[in-house]
Every structure is written in structure tokens, then in C-alpha cells.
Amino acid sequence: MDQKDENEPGPSNNNILYRIALNDNKAGMEGLDKEKINKIIMGATKGSRYYIHLTNVDQQVDQRIEKILQQKALLTSSQINEAQIQVDRLAMELERRRDLSRVIVHVDMDAFYASVETRDNPELKGKPMAVGTMSMLSTSNYLARRFGVRASMPGFIGKKLCPDLIIVPPDFNKYQAVCKEIRKVIAEYDPSYLPMSLDEVYMDITDHLEERLTWPEERRTYVKADNVQKDNSTEAGVVMTTETSKPEQTQCTSPVLFEDSPSFLEEQNLSPPMPDTAKLEKPMEKVIVFGTSAEEAVKELRFRIEQKTSLTASAGIAPNKRLAKVCSEKNKPNGQYTIPNDKQAVMDFVKDLPIRKVLGIGEVTEKMMNALGIKNCADLYQQRALLSLLFPETTWHNFLNISLGLGSTNLERVGGRKTMSTERTFNEISSPEEQYELCRELCKDLADDLLKEGLKVCVRVSGFISDGKPQNLITNFLCVRRPIKKISLETMDKVVQEMPAPCPQRESFFNQKRAARQQELLQSSTGKDNTIKDQTVTNPLSEVPKNDADEAKEKPDFTCPICFMKQEDWGLEGFNKHIDECLSKSPSSGYSEMPNKGEHFQRKMTANNGGHENNIHANNIKNKIVTIPSCDDLNDFIIDKNTLNAIQGNQVSEADQKACNSEILSEDVLNNIKKQADLKDINKPTMSTPPSSSGCIRDSALICPVCNIQQDTTDLTTFNRHVDICLNKGILEELKDDKKNMETIHAPAHQSGRPGSTPQNPASKKARTSRSSNTIKKFFK
DNA sequence: TACATACAC
DNA sequence: TATGGTGTATGTA
Ligand SMILES: Nc1ccn([C@H]2C[C@H](O)[C@@H](COP(=O)(O)OP(=O)(O)OP(=O)(O)O)O2)c(=O)n1
Ligand SMILES: [Mg+2]
Ligand SMILES: [Mg+2]
Ligand SMILES: [Mg+2]
Numbered sequence: 001m002d003q004k005d006e007n008e009p010g011p012s013n014n015n016i017l018y019r020i021a022l023n024d025n026k027a028g029m030e031g032l033d034k035e036k037i038n039k040i041i042m043g044a045t046k047g048s049r050y051y052i053h054l055t056n057v058d059q060q061v062d063q064r065i066e067k068i069l070q071q072k073a074l075l076t077s078s079q080i081n082e083a084q085i086q087v088d089r090l091a092m093e094l095e096r097r098r099d100l101s102r103v104i105v106h107v108d109m110d111a112f113y114a115s116v117e118t119r120d121n122p123e124l125k126g127k128p129m130a131v132g133t134m135s136m137l138s139t140s141n142y143l144a145r146r147f148g149v150r151a152s153m154p155g156f157i158g159k160k161l162c163p164d165l166i167i168v169p170p171d172f173n174k175y176q177a178v179c180k181e182i183r184k185v186i187a188e189y190d191p192s193y194l195p196m197s198l199d200e201v202y203m204d205i206t207d208h209l210e211e212r213l214t215w216p217e218e219r220r221t222y223v224k225a226d227n228v229q230k231d232n233s234t235e236a237g238v239v240m241t242t243e244t245s246k247p248e249q250t251q252c253t254s255p256v257l258f259e260d261s262p263s264f265l266e267e268q269n270l271s272p273p274m275p276d277t278a279k280l281e282k283p284m285e286k287v288i289v290f291g292t293s294a295e296e297a298v299k300e301l302r303f304r305i306e307q308k309t310s311l312t313a314s315a316g317i318a319p320n321k322r323l324a325k326v327c328s329e330k331n332k333p334n335g336q337y338t339i340p341n342d343k344q345a346v347m348d349f350v351k352d353l354p355i356r357k358v359l360g361i362g363e364v365t366e367k368m369m370n371a372l373g374i375k376n377c378a379d380l381y382q383q384r385a386l387l388s389l390l391f392p393e394t395t396w397h398n399f400l401n402i403s404l405g406l407g408s409t410n411l412e413r414v415g416g417r418k419t420m421s422t423e424r425t426f427n428e429i430s431s432p433e434e435q436y437e438l439c440r441e442l443c444k445d446l447a448d449d450l451l452k453e454g455l456k457v458c459v460r461v462s463g464f465i466s467d468g469k470p471q472n473l474i475t476n477f478l479c480v481r482r483p484i485k486k487i488s489l490e491t492m493d494k495v496v497q498e499m500p501a502p503c504p505q506r507e508s509f510f511n512q513k514r515a516a517r518q519q520e521l522l523q524s525s526t527g528k529d530n531t532i533k534d535q536t537v538t539n540p541l542s543e544v545p546k547n548d549a550d551e552a553k554e555k556p557d558f559t560c561p562i563c564f565m566k567q568e569d570w571g572l573e574g575f576n577k578h579i580d581e582c583l584s585k586s587p588s589s590g591y592s593e594m595p596n597k598g599e600h601f602q603r604k605m606t607a608n609n610g611g612h613e614n615n616i617h618a619n620n621i622k623n624k625i626v627t628i629p630s631c632d633d634l635n636d637f638i639i640d641k642n643t644l645n646a647i648q649g650n651q652v653s654e655a656d657q658k659a660c661n662s663e664i665l666s667e668d669v670l671n672n673i674k675k676q677a678d679l680k681d682i683n684k685p686t687m688s689t690p691p692s693s694s695g696c697i698r699d700s701a702l703i704c705p706v707c708n709i710q711q712d713t714t715d716l717t718t719f720n721r722h723v724d725i726c727l728n729k730g731i732l733e734e735l736k737d738d739k740k741n742m743e744t745i746h747a748p749a750h751q752s753g754r755p756g757s758t759p760q761n762p763a764s765k766k767a768r769t770s771r772s773s774n775t776i777k778k779f780f781k
Numbered sequence: 782t783a784c785a786t787a788c789a790c
Numbered sequence: 791t792a793t794g795g796t797g798t799a800t801g802t803a
Contacts, residue, residue: 050793060786112790136794138790151790154793197790360799362788392801421796 027332028145037148084385106324110333112199114141129166194411322407346405
């Protein structure tokens with residue numbers, strides 16, 4: 001059954017790396033002169049670190065493809081036949097369960113940020129523009145797309161492609177506000193809509209349609225307010241509102257009455273690719289009556305959005321989310337497309353659908369499939385047996401579903417947020433101080449974000465360093481230590497103050513916390529305060545250790561943030577144990593209800609300077625902290641992919657290197673890094689240098705990278721503790737200021753729009769002071 | 782669990 | 791001069 005081997009991958013774009021070449025998989029970018037555009041992009045990219053980075057990535061992918069092809073070559077036809085039987089059995093079952101009963105709609109705003117900016121500054125009308133910075137564009141309008149300018153392209157390249165390009169800085173608050181407006185309208189059609197991003201939602205309008213049938217006509221009647229000066233569409237290549245004006249979709253237009261109302265939303269000033277002027281000639285109606293079909297309801301919805309916000313949306317209507325999503329792009333901008341709830345219609349639609357259009361199929365998958373001669377969903381279906389042998393189960397299951405035009409109709413949010421993180425790209429950082437500074441900043445940002453969600457945190461550090469002994473220290477903040485990985489991999493236990501909620505089973509972790517907090521507030525306001533809370537954590541400023549050369553010997557202040565007990569001779573381990581106990585006791589209920597004893601976050605800090613091959617350069621240099629509430633309430637804070645000063649060893653003083661690296665990096669690792677820095681790198685040995693490898697400290701005194709004072713010790717534990725203390729001191733000082741704001745920060749005003757439900761979009765991240773950032777200067781060497 | 786990769790907006 | 795930030799899923803070891 002694997003008869004097609006013909007389609008050799010074909011050097012589609014010869015020597016141009018697929019990652020670098022213009023990615024035109026986006027509405028409004030059809031039929032561009034890719035050749036020309038790619039030349040310009042290449043010119044601006046070649047030689048950069050970015051280019052090298054992509055080269056590596058590309059090679060990796062090629063290797064992966066190579067491997068797959070080899071595997072394929074080994075397959076016998078009997079294996080394939082056997083697989084075919086299995087796969088088809090599954091296919092039958094999937095088919096049996098096909099659900100055509102729901103009408104799912106995907107709504108997506110057109111060039112969202114760009115449209116908002118244009119609306120608010122008419123100067124921009126009719127001009128190619130993008131939102132973003134010279135370093136990165138968030139999106140572009142459709143006019144700019146004709147030049148190849150698109151989201152995720154750096155602005156300076158956009159300028160090269162289109163010298164007249166206007167770049168407008170983003171204003172997220174504005175987009176957020178608009179988003180809220182839009183969702184109000186959406187909610188009228190499906191109060192349980194599922195927001196996917198600021199500009200995008202899924203809805204299930206099945207119920208609405210049913211109800212709609214019973215409505216009097218007035219209820220579907222709208223007056224067109226003419227305040228909108230049309231022509232935000234100068235940029236659009238095609239913009240007809242009604243399906244009738246879209247020739248290419250006749251094939252799949254719903255059989256349902258779609259012309260049961262005049263329904264024109266907007267006059268056009270661009271010539272559509274067909275003679276459609278008839279409609280324009282008609283007198284401009286001010287009153288519009290929308291019909292009762294799905295199309296009509298969605299037209300109405302889009303009409304109302306436009307009336308309300310002066311922004312256009314596109315929509316897809318289909319039996320499931322996957323298809324609806326594809327459809328919403330089909331007639332972008334300002335258009336819609338329907339796949340009726342009919343199996344044949346679905347199959348017809350899917351047959352020629354390029355797999356790349358499907359959500360979840362990206363560049364890499366596309367390239368791999370290409371190598372297997374698979375381009376559209378029909379190919380995908382035909383090769384199902386082969387794919388089942390080449391890919392992991394979940395992957396080929398997904399492929400099979402895609403090729404059958406199947407997808408979920410469920411709009412419920414599964415969990416809620418699972419992680420919270422903050423990260424920044426930075427210029428090569430030369431000094432450890434800068435690294436620490438960055439880490440500290442990230443930690444602070446993250447903690448701030450947690451606060452916004454109503455969580456107050458306390459951090460317990462329990463890392464293991466070279467000597468294998470735990471290093472614990474309590475602060476009310478994240479404690480930053482060496483951002484260097486593997487060996488000095490830090491583990492911090494972060495303790496959340498809030499009590500567990502009464503047991504909202506299977507709520508998201510963050511929601512549990514929120515609920516707990518609300519409950520808490522409630523209780524304290526009714527005088528019944530059985531929780532030992534916030535304040536506990538909030539202010540251990542008094543506990544800031546002194547920063548002196550000999551403080552290394554100073555004992556941390558062992559005051560329990562839960563019960564306030566203080567005991568000098570607990571010892572660190574004892575202290576942590578105590579906190580654990582304290583936490584598990586604190587919920588009023590005892591702890592049988594919540595299996596999670598206390599609230600434990602674990603914070604790991606790993607600075608991935610790459611023990612591996614291309615880790616160092618293969619990645620953007622980023623510093624990242626993540627909290628991950630896993631099911632048992634452990635949170636990870638990961639500081640990740642932090643470049644080492646070692647990369648630029650020459651810029652780093654020896655003392656600094658020593659301070660930062662001495663016992664942290666083994667000689668081997670260091671050498672390895674240097675090798676890589678010289679681009680000579682090769683090896684891949686997973687030199688995971690276990691945490692215990694104390695080694696290499698040998699001689700010389702250690703210099704604290706924070707206070708720069710030489711420490712009179714060769715004991716790493718002591719030294720590390722000193723560094724922690726030094727760092728914490730700064731952090732805690734910063735915190736003093738923060739505390740004042742705390743109460744006001746609290747109200748996140750979450751804009752989720754999902755009424756009773758979970759806040760979908762975490763409160764937006766605050767704008768960062770650009771200063772301390774970033775931007776990749778180099779990916780390596 | 783840790784890490785890497787892929788994907789989306 | 792210059793190539794983002796947040797979040798999810800999944801495979802592998
Ligand atoms: N890599 C990206 C992609 C998008 N966005 C932002 C800007 C977009 O305006 C918004 C919505 O993303 P879309 O993919 O829906 O793109 P647009 O709405 O801009 O254009 P389209 O008309 O193709 O939907 O998200 C972003 O910041 N970074
Ligand atoms: Mg959009
Ligand atoms: Mg979108
Ligand atoms: Mg895709």
C-alpha cells in the first residue's frame with residue numbers, strides 16, 4: 001500500500017534554508033515574488049548568528065528526515081500490510097464516532113494589532129505598516145504582506161522588503177480593551193465560547209441557531225451606523241463580505257439557505273477578482289435583516305463586531321474546531337467560509353487541503369511529510385499505514401484524524417494555566433554580576449506575576465551544590481544563585497501562603513490558589529480567620545542577613561514564615577522539615593482533603609550553558625524562569641538557557657571566572673564550552689556532571705560575584721551560602737518598595753471573558769524596561 | 782524528572 | 791545595530 005515513492009522531496013528552494021526563506025503560510029501572502037523576497041531576506045540574514053543558528057536547526061531536521069527515510073526503507077510490504085489493517089480498524093472506529101451535530105465557529109480578527117493601530121490613527125490608512133519594533137514585528141497589515149512583511153520578522157528586514165513600511169510600537173492594553181469589546185458580542189452567541197488568544201475564539205453556535213429560529217425578525221435586524229468610514233480595506237486584496245462574492249468557495253458553500261437576506265456588511269472599494277458590482281450599485285441600505293442560517297448568524301456577528309469596534313473579523317464555520325480554524329483563514333480578511341455538517345462536504349474540503357494549513361502542522365512536520373511525498377490531506381490518508389510505522393502513536397493518530405477531517409467539538413478548557421514563566425533574550429553577558437542581575441530581575445518579574453494572580457509566595461531554597469550538601473535558606477523571595485546548570489542545579493522549594501481550596505477537584509492549580517485566596521478573604525472578613533496567612537510571608541525584611549565578608553558563617557534566621565517560631569539551632573534541614581510540617585498542618589481541614597500536603601513549589605534553576613553539542617549556540621540565548629505546578633503541586637522555576645560568560649571567556653576576569661565557575665563547572669565543561677565558542681565544537685558527550693562532582697576548586701580563594709569580596713574560605717558550602725545571602729540582600733531590599741504596592745497590584749482584572757469560568761489569559765505581562773534586555777547578539781562564537 | 786523540539790499567537 | 795515573549799504538547803531517556 002505504499003506505492004508512492006515517486007515524489008522525491010525535490011529541492012524546492014534549493015539552497016535556501018526553509019527556516020530563513022519567507023514563510024508565506026499566512027493569509028494575504030499568496031502569489032508573492034518569493035524569489036525576490038528571499039533574496040532580500042538572505043542578504044540581511046547571511047552571516048549573522050541567527051543565520052548560523054538556523055543552519056544548525058535545519059541540519060538537525062534534515063538528519064531527522066534522513067533517519068525516517070532510512071527506517072522507511074527497511075519496512076517490508078508485509079509489515080505495511082499488517083499496519084494497514086490496524087490503522088484501518090482505528091479509522092473505522094473514528095469514522096463511527098464522527099460528530100456532525102455541532103456547528104462550530106472560529107472567529108479571528110484581521111491583522112489584529114495593525115488594524116487597531118490603523119483605526120486609531122487614520123494616517124496609517126492605505127499604507128503598508130506593521131506593529132512592533134525594528135527588532136521584531138508582531139504583525140503587519142495586508143498591504144505590507146504584499147511585500148513579504150509579516151509577523152515574527154524583524155522590523156529592519158521588513159524595511160528592506162518595503163522601504164515605506166511604517167512600524168508602529170505595540171500597545172497591548174489597547175488590544176486588550178478591544179478584545180474585551182469583541183468578546184462581549186461573541187458571548188451573545190455563545191456564552192461558553194473558548195478564547196484562544198486576544199483576537200481569536202471558538203464558539204459553538206448550535207444552540208444559538210436553534211433559538212434563533214424562534215426569534216422575530218426584528219431581533220435579527222440591525223441598522224448600519226455609518227460612522228465607520230469604510231475603507232480600512234484599502235489594504236485588502238479581496239474583500240467581499242458575502243459568500244456570493246467569493247467564487248472559489250462555491251463548491252463548499254453550505255446547502256443551507258445562504259441568501260435569505262441581503263446581508264452586506266460593507267461597501268467595497270477594491271475590485272474583487274470578479275464582476276460583482278451588482279451589489280454595490282444597489283442603494284445603500286441602512287437596515288439589514290440577517291437570516292437564520294449559520295452563515296447569516298455569523299455574518300451578523302461579524303457585522304456587529306465591526307460596528308462596535310471598526311475592526312473586521314473573519315470566521316470559519318464547520319463541524320469541528322480543526323476545520324473551523326482552517327475555514328476562518330480561507331477568506332481572510334473580512335470574509336467567512338462554511339463547511340456544512342455533511343461528511344461528503346468535509347471529505348471534499350479536506351482532500352486538497354495542504355497539511356500545513358492545519359493547526360499543529362508546522363514547518364518541520366511539513367518538511368518531513370514532504371520528504372515522504374505527502375502534501376495534502378489525501379496524501380496523508382493514503383500513507384496512513386506507513387505513517388503508523390514511522391511515527392509515535394499519538395502522532396499518527398493525530399494524522400489520521402486530520403486526514404479524515406475529524407476534530408474536537410468540545411470548547412471546554414481542559415485545565416487552566418499550567419505554567420507561569422518569564423524570559424528574556426539578552427546580549428551576551430560578560431560578568432557574573434550581570435547574570436545575577438538578570439536572574440534577579442526575572443525572579444522578581446515572575447513573583448510579581450504570581451502576585452497578580454493573587455498568590456503570595458515564599459521561597460525556600462534547598463539546592464545541592466558540589467559537595468552534595470543541601471543549601472537552604474529562607475527568604476520571602478526567590479533566591480538566585482549561580483545560573484549555571486547541571487552541577488549547580490538549584491532546587492528551591494517555594495511555599496505558597498494560600499490555603500488549599502475546599503477541594504475544587506481537578507481545578508487548575510492556579511485556580512485552586514485563587515479560590516483559596518478568595519475563601520480566605522471571605523473568612524477573614526467574617527472574622528473567622530483560621531488560616532495563618534499572607535503577612536507571615538510578606539515581610540521578613542527583618543531577617544535580611546548582613547552582608548559582610550564573614551557572614552558566611554552567620555546563621556540564617558530560622559523564623560518559620562508560617563508559625564513565626566524561631567529557633568536558632570534548627571539547622572537548615574530541620575528548619576525545612578518544620579516548614580513542611582507547618583504547612584501541612586495549616587489548612588483547617590487537616591490534610592486529608594487535599595492530598596497535596598502544604599503548598600510546595602519547587603524552584604529549579606538551571607543555567608543551561610549546554611553540556612551538549614549545540615546547546616550553546618543552537619538556542620536563543622534566553623534566561624527563563626518557569627513555574628510548573630505539577631499535579632502534586634510542585635512548581636518548577638527554571639532558569640534556562642543562560643549563556644555563560646565563559647562563552648566570551650576573554651572578557652571575563654579570571655577572578656570572575658573563578659568565582660562563577662570554579663567549582664561549578666568542571667574543567668571539561670569549560671573546555672568544552674570554549675571549544676564550542678571557537679566553533680570547533682563537535683562532541684556530544686552528555687557530560688552531565690553530576691551535582692556531586694565537587695572537584696576542581698583546589699587552590700585559590702573564592703570571590704563573591706555579588707559583593708566582589710574575597711571570601712576567606714575554600715569551603716564551597718560556606719561560599720555558596722555567602723553568595724546567596726549577598727544576593728538575597730539585594731532582592732529583599734527591592735522588595736521593600738514592592739510591598740507598598742502589593743495591595744493595589746492585587747486586582748488582576750482578568751479579561752478572560754469566559755464568564756463563570758477560568759481566567760484564560762493571564763494578566764498581561766507588564767512592559768519591561770528595555771534597558772536590561774537583550775536581544776540576541778549572537779548565537780555563538 | 783529532565784531535556785529537547787515543535788507549534789501557536 | 792537589530793531576529794520577541796508566553797504557553798502547551800510530546801518524545802526520549
Ligand atoms: N508571531 C506572532 C503572531 C501574532 N502575534 C499577535 C499580533 C497579531 O495581530 C495577533 C493575532 O495573530 P494572528 O495570527 O491572528 O494574526 P493577525 O490577526 O495579525 O492577522 P490575520 O489577519 O492573518 O489573522 O497576535 C504576535 O504577537 N506574534
Ligand atoms: Mg487574526
Ligand atoms: Mg489569531
Ligand atoms: Mg499549521
